Amino acid sequence: MATNRLIVQEQIATYAKLLFEAALNDGGSDGVLLTCIQGKQIAAAIHGNAEFDAALKDPGYTAVQKAELIRGVFADASPALVNTLAVMAERGEVDYLGRIMEQFEARMADELDIVIVEVESAIQLDDHLRDLIKKKAETELGKKAVLSERVNESLLGGIIMSTRGERIDASLLTQIEKIRDALQS
Amino acid sequence: MNTRAKKAAAWASGIAASAASMSCAFPVLAFAEGKEGVAAILPDPVEFVPMLIAFIILVVILYKAGWPKFEAMLEKREKTIAEALQKSEEARIEAERTLAEYQKQLADAKAQAATIVAEAKETGEAVRADITKQAQEESAAMIEKARNAIEAEKQLAMNELKNSVADLSIDVASRLVLKDMDDAEHRKIIERYIDEAGSFNGN
Numbered sequence: 025m026a027t028n029r030l031i032v033q034e035q036i037a038t039y040a041k042l043l044f045e046a047a048l049n050d051g052g053s054d055g056v057l058l059t060c061i062q063g064k065q066i067a068a069a070i071h072g073n074a075e076f077d078a079a080l081k082d083p084g085y086t087a088v089q090k091a092e093l094i095r096g097v098f099a100d101a102s103p104a105l106v107n108t109l110a111v112m113a114e115r116g117e118v119d120y121l122g123r124i125m126e127q128f129e130a131r132m133a134d135e136l137d138i139v140i141v142e143v144e145s146a147i148q149l150d151d152h153l154r155d156l157i158k159k160k161a162e163t164e165l166g167k168k169a170v171l172s173e174r175v176n177e178s179l180l181g182g183i184i185m186s187t188r189g190e191r192i193d194a195s196l197l198t199q200i201e202k203i204r205d206a207l208q209s
Numbered sequence: 210m211n212t213r214a215k216k217a218a219a220w221a222s223g224i225a226a227s228a229a230s231m232s233c234a235f236p237v238l239a240f241a242e243g244k245e246g247v248a249a250i251l252p253d254p255v256e257f258v259p260m261l262i263a264f265i266i267l268v269v270i271l272y273k274a275g276w277p278k279f280e281a282m283l284e285k286r287e288k289t290i291a292e293a294l295q296k297s298e299e300a301r302i303e304a305e306r307t308l309a310e311y312q313k314q315l316a317d318a319k320a321q322a323a324t325i326v327a328e329a330k331e332t333g334e335a336v337r338a339d340i341t342k343q344a345q346e347e348s349a350a351m352i353e354k355a356r357n358a359i360e361a362e363k364q365l366a367m368n369e370l371k372n373s374v375a376d377l378s379i380d381v382a383s384r385l386v387l388k389d390m391d392d393a394e395h396r397k398i399i400e401r402y403i404d405e406a407g408s409f410n411g412n
Contacts, residue, residue, distance in 0.1 A: 145395075146395060147395045149399075150396065152400075153396060156400060156403050160403050160406075180383055180386050180387065181386060181390060181398050181399075182402045183399045185409075187409065190409035191409060192406045192407065194399075194402035194403065194406040200379050203378075203379070204375045204376070204379050207371065207378065208368070208371050208372050
């Protein structure tokens with residue numbers, strides 16, 4: 025694994041470009057979208073699972089064994105993503121996945137005009153709300169929006185929308201936290 | 210006695226010796242003649258005159274040569290004694306002056322000692338005043354510190370109370386929201402928030 029920052033950036037850009045092109049060839053824009061969503065989920069899963077992360081970095085396993093581990097665990101993911109992850113595991117570069125997916129998403133927005141909007145809400149969204157959220161996001165961002173939904177009851181109510189580091193927080197939890205801060209000050 | 214006085218004495222003694230030798234030149238003639246009666250006790254002019262002449266010569270010589278030397282010696286001796294007396298007087302005056310100076314120095318030393326004692330007393334008073342002032346300042350600082358600590362504790366307790374009240378209020382509000390709101394109300398809120406929410410990163 026390289027330590028020079030510029031070399032690492034170059035490697036990440038290369039991985040993102042290759043993954044994007046492979047996903048586009050395999051399934052077109054839907055394939056790219058699916059790969060993006062799955063890639064972000066896998067990055068979060070690896071980051072949140074210390075045991076799995078340690079196994080990928082364990083020098084006791086060979087590069088081939090690490091690649092096989094990836095192929096076995098993420099067999100249902102898109103082939104382009106699994107192959108790329110296997111190569112990264114062999115080279116000990118799985119930690120780059122989060123940053124690769126950021127560049128992948130940016131490339132998807134630039135080349136396909138598609139953005140993934142992550143939506144958190146206290147209840148499951150219905151189609152009417154989805155339409156409202158999509159219109160809002162597309163109006164704001166000027167690109168086609170695809171929603172990635174997640175139910176989070178701790179929000180109490182309202183909604184949080186985020187895409188590519190930008191965020192609209194319209195949750196009841198945040199409103200109440202603001203009131204709490206006002207009361208405490 | 211100096212060299213000149215010695216020379217004068219030697220010269221006078223030489224003169225006297227010459228006169229004596231002249232008087233001794235004729236005794237054979239004086240006692241050679243046999244006289245009788247009064248003449249026997251009267252001086253014989255033959256030996257008297259030379260003796261008288263020798264005596265006069267001796268007197269003149271002594272008067273002219275010896276006496277001035279002797280007088281000069283006496284004057285010199287007197288002068289020496291006078292000088293010695295003068296020096297003695299000067300020494301006495303010097304001694305008195307030195308004594309006066311020593312007495313003055315002693316008085317100065319006494320005055321200086323008194324000044325030092327006074328200054329030491331003054332310094333001691335100043336040090337005592339400083340210590341007292343410092344103690345008072347430290348005491349005041351301790352009181353102020355304690356007051357600040359009490360105030361800080363009070364403020365902390367107030368903040369904790371505020372936080373507790375805020376947390377309790379929020380908890381109650383949250384429970385009320387969760388309990389009283391159904392899905393339809395949630396959706397209405399979401400719809401309203403989507404309309405009212407600002408742009409990305411601008412809310």
